Amino acid sequence: MNEITTALLNGLFLALTLGLLAALINQRRKVKHIRRKFHEMEGEEERMFSFLHDLGLVIGREPSDTAISRMIVEGVLKVVGADGGAIYHEANEPSFLNPAYVSENCPPLVTVPQEILEKAKNDPRALESHLRLARVAVGDGLIGRGISMSEAIRVQGHAEGSSIMISPLRYAGKDIGVLAVARRRGGGDFTDNDFAVFRSVAEQSSFAIGNARVHREANEKKEIEGELKNAREVQRVLLPQEDPMVAGFRLNGTNLPAKIISGDYYDYIDLPDGKLGVVVADVSGKGVPAGLLMAMCRSLLRAFSLSHTSPSAVLSAVNRYLFPDIREDMFISMIYGILDPADGSFLFCRAGHEPALIFRKASGKVEISKPKGLALGIDSGNVFERVTTDECITLESGDCVLLFTDGVKEALDASEEEFGLERLSETFRGAAQLGAEAVVKQVQDVVKSFTGAGPQMDDVTIVAIEKR
Numbered sequence: 283m284n285e286i287t288t289a290l291l292n293g294l295f296l297a298l299t300l301g302l303l304a305a306l307i308n309q310r311r312k313v314k315h316i317r318r319k320f321h322e323m324e325g326e327e328e329r330m331f332s333f334l335h336d337l338g339l340v341i342g343r344e345p346s347d348t349a350i351s352r353m354i355v356e357g358v359l360k361v362v363g364a365d366g367g368a369i370y371h372e373a374n375e376p377s378f379l380n381p382a383y384v385s386e387n388c389p390p391l392v393t394v395p396q397e398i399l400e401k402a403k404n405d406p407r408a409l410e411s412h413l414r415l416a417r418v419a420v421g422d423g424l425i426g427r428g429i430s431m432s433e434a435i436r437v438q439g440h441a442e443g444s445s446i447m448i449s450p451l452r453y454a455g456k457d458i459g460v461l462a463v464a465r466r467r468g469g470g471d472f473t474d475n476d477f478a479v480f481r482s483v484a485e486q487s488s489f490a491i492g493n494a495r496v497h498r499e500a501n502e503k504k505e506i507e508g509e510l511k512n513a514r515e516v517q518r519v520l521l522p523q524e525d526p527m528v529a530g531f532r533l534n535g536t537n538l539p540a541k542i543i544s545g546d547y548y549d550y551i552d553l554p555d556g557k558l559g560v561v562v563a564d565v566s567g568k569g570v571p572a573g574l575l576m577a578m579c580r581s582l583l584r585a586f587s588l589s590h591t592s593p594s595a596v597l598s599a600v601n602r603y604l605f606p607d608i609r610e611d612m613f614i615s616m617i618y619g620i621l622d623p624a625d626g627s628f629l630f631c632r633a634g635h636e637p638a639l640i641f642r643k644a645s646g647k648v649e650i651s652k653p654k655g656l657a658l659g660i661d662s663g664n665v666f667e668r669v670t671t672d673e674c675i676t677l678e679s680g681d682c683v684l685l686f687t688d689g690v691k692e693a694l695d696a697s698e699e700e701f702g703l704e705r706l707s708e709t710f711r712g713a714a715q716l717g718a719e720a721v722v723k724q725v726q727d728v729v730k731s732f733t734g735a736g737p738q739m740d741d742v743t744i745v746a747i748e749k750r
Contacts, residue, residue, distance in 0.1 A: 347371060350494055351382035354487045358463055359385060361483060362447070362476045367463035369451075369487075370418060370425055379418045379429060379459060389464045391446070392416065393423050424448055428460035434481045438471050445471040449484035453492025461487055510542040510570070517543060517573055520580060526550045528558055529623045534718040535562075535745035536726070538689075538738065545572025546687045546741035549580060551587050556623060559587045562685040562745050563616040564635065571612070579604060579614055579658070593618045593631040594655070598667045601633075601658045613659040617685050626749060628683060629674045633658055633666075636688055639707060641714035643680030648707045648714075651675065677749035682714040684721060685747075689740035693729050701732050718746035 345353075351369040359367055366388025370379040390413060401408035418426045424437065424446065434449035445465045451458040461484050465472065472480070525533050535548045545568050551559030561583060565572040579600065586599040597618055604614070617638060619630025630638065634657030640649040653673040656666045677683070686706070693701040706725065713724035722744050729742070 345494060347382055347491065347495070350491055354461070354483075354490070355383050355385050355463075358461070358480070358483050358487075362463060362472065362480055363465075364447075364463035364472075365389065365466045365469055367461070368413075368425075369459060369461050370428075371459035372429065372457050373417060377420050379420065379425060381414055381416070381418075382459065384413050388413065389446075389466055391423070391448075391462050391464065392418050392425050425460050425462060428462065429457055434477070434484055436472055436477045445469070447472055447477060447480045449481065451484065451488040451491065453488050453495075456492075458488060458491055507542075513570070513573065514539075514542045517577070520577060521547060522550050526552075526558060528621065529556075530626070530750055531621065531623060532718045532748045532750060533560070533746065534722045536722055536743070538726070538742040540689070540738045540741050541568050543569050543573035544741045544743075545569075545576055546689065546743040547576050547580060548685075548743050548745050549583070551584055553587060553620065558621045558623075560619045560621055560628075560630075560685070560745065560747065561616065562635070562687060562743055563614055564687040564689075564741070564743070565614050566612050568741065571609070575604075575608065575612060575614065578607075579616075583618065587618075591620075592672055593620055593629060594667075594670045594672045597631060597633050597655075597658065597670060598663065601661070601666050602663045604659055605662045608659040613657040615657045615688075619685075621747065626677045627674055628677060628747065629672055631655055631670055631672045633670055634660075636686055636691060637703075639684040639686075639710050640675060640677075641682040641684070641711060642678075643715065644678065646711070648711045650703070650707070677747075679749055680715065681749045682710075682718065682721060683747040684710050684714075684725075685745040686725070687741060687743040689738075689742035690725065690729060690744060692740060693733050693742075694736070694739060695732050696734055696736060701729055705732070714748075718748040721746040721748075 351371070355367045355369055358364065366385045368384040368388055368391055369382045371382045373380045390409070392413070394409065394412060398408055398412045420426050420429055425448070428448045428450055431448070431450045434447065437446045437448070446462060447464075448460060448462040451461055463480065521537055522535060525535065533550070535550075537544055537546055537548060539546070545565035547561070547563055547565075549559075549561040551561070553559050561580075563576070563579065565575045565579070582600045582603055583596065586596045590596045590599065597616065613634070615635040616633045617630055617635045618633070619628050619638075621628050630653075632638070632653050633655045635655070637650050637652035640651055641647075642649060651673060653671050655670040658666070660666070675683075684706075691701060691703055691706055695701075705728070709725055709728045710721060713721045716724075725744055726742075
């Protein structure tokens with residue numbers, strides 16, 4: 283009995299010991315598995331942080347779309363363990379996507395024409411070149427449909443790869459493009475954790491690309507603004523730096539650009555026999571094109587004014603030289619006159635410009651003078667020379683001439699009512715007896731008061747000529 287009991291107890295102890303040993307081995311296996319998973323997650327987390335760190339550094343260097351796309355794709359491949367990937371950006375044509383970066387060994391994620399597949403049998407570079415260069419129509423294949431997806435998707439058992447993850451890229455509510463990664467057949471499916479990480483990476487990538495573009499565009503805008511300011515300084519030098527001293531006369535002028543570059547200009551030109559050329563001009567349009575045409579016109583006018591005694595002849599010569607090179611949608615309106623202090627005359631012509639206003643001290647009235655004339659750049663010369671005529675006025679002591687561009691007369695108030703020629707004439711009449719400087723200042727002040735806080739819509743140029 284004792285022997286039986288002892289045997290049973292020994293057997294029970296042995297079974298218990300084996301059970302505990304088996305449980306311990308199983309537990310150790312579970313611990314190893316957990317540790318392995320932990321290390322895998324730790325490694326994945328480390329790769330994720332490394333990816334985000336590198337992404338931040340790239341953004342700080344204001345990269346091109348290609349550079350940041352390469353960094354994103356290569357980083358994602360490491361984080362999720364994919365064989366290949368690509369980023370496609372929305373093209374200038376909204377119905378297409380362009381490949382920004384396609385990694386090496388990336389399975390075809392777009393439809394490949396049969397002729398390319400045939401060429402690839404003998405030359406693998408044909409397929410690689412097609413994948414790197416061919417744009418994709420929106421709605422064509424996974425990539426083409428990806429731009430319209432509401433969120434990332436995972437596709438298992440795809441024709442070219444066993445597993446593919448694809449996500450639309452959006453920034454500030456606007457479509458940027460598509461991010462996709464793939465594993466080749468036999469590489470295993472992407473796990474739920476891989477997919478969660480991919481979605482997070484796609485969101486960060488969208489922000490990175492959008493943010494980089496915003497910074498790049500902001501810096502480009504600053505550079506352009508800097509260049510425009512430099513151009514404005516150059517243009518400012520082309521305008522008179524001071525009013526001329528003419529015996530028996532006082533002149534004053536100003537140019538107020540609506541933008542950085544002005545299409546208006548005025549000029550004083552020293553002519554033979556003590557005469558003075560006076561110019562007020564308005565190039566159609568605004569900004570850089572108008573400014574460049576203005577500079578060209580100024581140079582030609584200064585050159586031809588020295589060899590012609592008739593204002594209309596000067597402008598005819600300028601028009602013939604300008605016409606072949608001027609855009610069809612541009613022209614120049616101008617008043618050019620020759621002031622002769624010897625007899626107090628002002629001989630001028632009006633090439634499609636605003637009229638000249640003349641204050642007569644003797645009557646206290648303002649005359650409107652608008653001789654016939656065609657704007658420069660509209661006709662090659664025959665019509666211009668036939669219709670553009672000179673007019674001569676003689677100024678007595680106290681008389682004053684006002685030349686201006688349409689930015690004065692066409693200034694609008696809050697109700698979009700024009701300042702108009704009548705208001706301008708009345709303003710001029712009230713200030714003319716105070717001299718040329720007072721005329722220019724008073725016209726500026728009254729127009730500014732009329733328009734109020736609204737922006738200046740057009741360039742403004744004003745020149746006053748006073749006979750003492």
